[in-house]
Amino acid sequence: MTRNKRNRWLAIALVSTPLLIATPAQAENPDHVFQLLSTGACARCDLQGADLQGAHLIGADLRGANLQGANLQSANLEGADLEGANLTSANLTDAYATNASFIKANLTNANLTNATVFHAQTTGATLRGINLAGAETAGSNLSVGGD
Secondary structure: OOHHHHHHHHHHHHHHHHHHHOOOOOOOOHHHHHHHHHHOEOOOOEOOOOEOOOOEOOOOEOOOOEOOOOEOOOOEOOOOEOOOOEOOOOEOOOOEOOOOEOOOOEOOOOEOOOOEOOOOEOOOOEOOOOEOOOOEOOOOOOOOOOO
């Protein structure tokens, strides 16, 4: 093999190797998304990164669900049970979560801009870095920087 061909193969191998060993990005389980949208119950489901924008999740059972990075913009979560759910970096902009339970949920870096979160239960929730700009939180103990 000539030197140029060997160098070309070496360059191809060096560029291709990371593509072959890269781990796939975490994504929601499509079966879990279907289950949630069709039944309103998906406790302990993997919904990481799911696009649930505008979803009607009134009274949904999402206890212990992984909603990390999920898009819940304009979703209706009225009365939803999110106890112990992971909502790290979730987008809840313009969401409606009146009477929802966020007990022991992780809302680290969640975006609740312009959300309506009246009378939500947040006992034991992790609230570090949440964005509450323009949010309505009457009757809830939500505050920026809380634990």
